[in-house]
Amino acid sequence: MSKPFKSSAREIVLKVRAFCEREKANEAPLIRLDQVRARVAAMTGMSEKTVSRITKKGEVAASTSQELKSPGKHRQKRKTVDLDDFDLCALRNKIHEMYTVRKVVPTLNKLLIELRNDINFGGGRTTLWKILKRIEFKYKNCGSKRKILMERHDIVTWRRKYIDTMRQNRVEGRPIVFLDETYIHASNAVQKCWQKGDEDGVLTSDSPGTRWIIVNAGGEMGFVSNAQLIFKSQSKSGDYHDDINRTNFMKCLSEKLIPNLPPNSLVVMDNAPYHTVQVNKAPTMSSSKVQMQEWITNKELSYLPTMLKAELYQIIKKHKEAPIYEADQLLISHGHKVFRLPHYHCDLNVIEFMWSLLKRRVASNNPVYNIIMRLG
Structure with a gap:
C-alpha cells in the first residue's frame, strides 16, 4: 500500500503537472533544459533559493544515509507546575477556610488569585484543575443543583477517623x-x-x-x-x-x-x-486470567471456565x-x-x-x- 501524501505534496504534484501541460501545449521547453534549478522552481512554485537549500540538504542526507526530514517547529516548552506536600496541604486548607471561615464558594478564579499571593503559584486554570483532581476534589452538583467544589466522602470520613483515633488514644495513653x-x-x-x-x-x-x-x-x-x-x-x-x-x-x-x-x-x-x-493483595484487571483463576481457586470459590476476565474480577471484588x-x-x-x-x-x-x-x-x-x- 502506497504512503499517503500530505496536502502540500499534492499541491506540488498538481503544479508540476500544470507546468508539463503548458510545455506540451507549447511543443517546446518553457525554460531551457540546462537550467535545472530554474525549471524545478517554476514547476513547484518555489523560489530558486529554496530549491538550492533543499538540494543541499538532500545531498547531505544521501551522503550520511539519513532520512530527509522537514525542519522542526520551534515551540516554546510549557512550564510544568508541581506542588510539594506542604503546598498541596495549603491548597486544601484554603478551600476549607473559604467554606467554613469566610463563607464563600471557592472557584478556580478565586483560588488562582489566593494561591498566587500565598504560595506564588505559577500555573493557570487548567493546571489548578488537574491538581485539584489529583488531591481528590471534584466539581459536582450540590443539593441546590449548583456546582461546587467537593472533597471525596471517603477522604472526609478518613480524616474524621483520624481525629476520633487521636481522642481515643488520650484515654488509652499510648x-x-x-x-x-x-x-x-x-x-x-x-x-x-x-x-x-x-x-x-x-x-x-x-x-x-x-x-x-x-x-x-x-x-x-x-x-x-x-x-x-x-x-x-x-x-x-x-x-x-x-x-x-x-x-x-x-x-x-x-x-x-x-x-x-x-x-x-x-x-x-x-x-x-x-x-x-x-x-x-488480590488480582486486578491488569492481572492475567490465570492469576485470577488461581486466586478464586485458592479461596475455594467456583467459576466457569468460559468466564471472561471482567466476570472473574467481579467475583474477586466481591470476596477480596x-x-x-x-x-x-x-x-x-x-x-x-x-x-x-x-x-x-x-x-x-x-x-x-x-x-x-x-x-x-x-x-x-x-x-x-x-x-x-x-x-x-
Whole structure:
C-alpha cells in the first residue's frame, strides 16, 4: 500500500503537472533544459533559493544515509507546575477556610488569585484543575443543583477517623510516634541574607549537590533514639521516594525503629508505596486470567471456565479481604498499633513540621553549602 501524501505534496504534484501541460501545449521547453534549478522552481512554485537549500540538504542526507526530514517547529516548552506536600496541604486548607471561615464558594478564579499571593503559584486554570483532581476534589452538583467544589466522602470520613483515633488514644495513653521520610540537599542554604556592596553574604550554588535521604520517627518524647537512618540518594529522579523501597524500609523498621520504640506505641504514617506493601493483595484487571483463576481457586470459590476476565474480577471484588500491610503486621506483632493518614494530609503528620524546622536550621548554618557533608 502506497504512503499517503500530505496536502502540500499534492499541491506540488498538481503544479508540476500544470507546468508539463503548458510545455506540451507549447511543443517546446518553457525554460531551457540546462537550467535545472530554474525549471524545478517554476514547476513547484518555489523560489530558486529554496530549491538550492533543499538540494543541499538532500545531498547531505544521501551522503550520511539519513532520512530527509522537514525542519522542526520551534515551540516554546510549557512550564510544568508541581506542588510539594506542604503546598498541596495549603491548597486544601484554603478551600476549607473559604467554606467554613469566610463563607464563600471557592472557584478556580478565586483560588488562582489566593494561591498566587500565598504560595506564588505559577500555573493557570487548567493546571489548578488537574491538581485539584489529583488531591481528590471534584466539581459536582450540590443539593441546590449548583456546582461546587467537593472533597471525596471517603477522604472526609478518613480524616474524621483520624481525629476520633487521636481522642481515643488520650484515654488509652499510648505514646504517639509519627514516622516519615524527607530529603535535604548539600546546597540547602537561606535564600535571603544581610549584605552590602563589598560583602556577598551567602553564595548559593547553581547545582543542588548531593541529596541525602532521612528516615526518622518521633513524638512528644522527641525523636526516637537510634531510629534515624541517613543515606545518600542514588536516584536521578526528582522524587526522593524513588530512593526508598520495600526492602530498605522494612529493614529500617525492624532493625532501627521497633527495637527503640516505646512499648505499646501508636505509630502514624502516610501511604507511600513502600509503607503499603500488601501481604494479601488480590488480582486486578491488569492481572492475567490465570492469576485470577488461581486466586478464586485458592479461596475455594467456583467459576466457569468460559468466564471472561471482567466476570472473574467481579467475583474477586466481591470476596477480596481488607488490605493487610506488611509493615502493620510487623508493628502489631511487637505490641504496637498503626494508623494511616488520609491521602494528601501531611499537615496531620507532626514530624513534617520538624522536617521544616530541620531544613531551616541547616540552611541558617550552611553559608558555604557544604554542611550536609558532615552528615555522611
